[in-house]
Amino acid sequence: MFVRTKDAIDAHLTIVFTALAVARTIQNRTGLAIRNVIRQLRPLRSATIAINGAVQTFPPELDPERRTLLDALTGKALTK
Incomplete structure (x- = not known):
């Protein structure tokens, strides 16, 4: 990242430290390395x-292992 102004440097550092804080929180809640969490959750898609103005959203199918992982991240049980 090539930043030269103080505002750009401050913004970059804010983003970096925020990403670090989020990664640490995910690791603490799940007990897994952030790389492992990303690998497990990446395939999930909704x-x-x-059609004709009606919008329907379909959530991904979750196996018990991924459901447990998401429960740990959200702090609550997800519904099916």
């Missing part, structure tokens, strides 16, 4: 379909 779909939103709009």
Whole structure:
């Protein structure tokens, strides 16, 4: 990152430290390395379909292991 102004440097450092704080929180809540969490959650996708003005969103299918991981991140049980 090539930043030269004080505002740009401050913004960059804010983003970097925020990302570090989020990664640490995820690691503390799940007990897993951030790389492992990302690998497990990356394949999850939802779909939103709009037909004749009706919009429907379909959540991803979650296996028990990923459901447990997401529960640890959110602090609550997710519904099916």
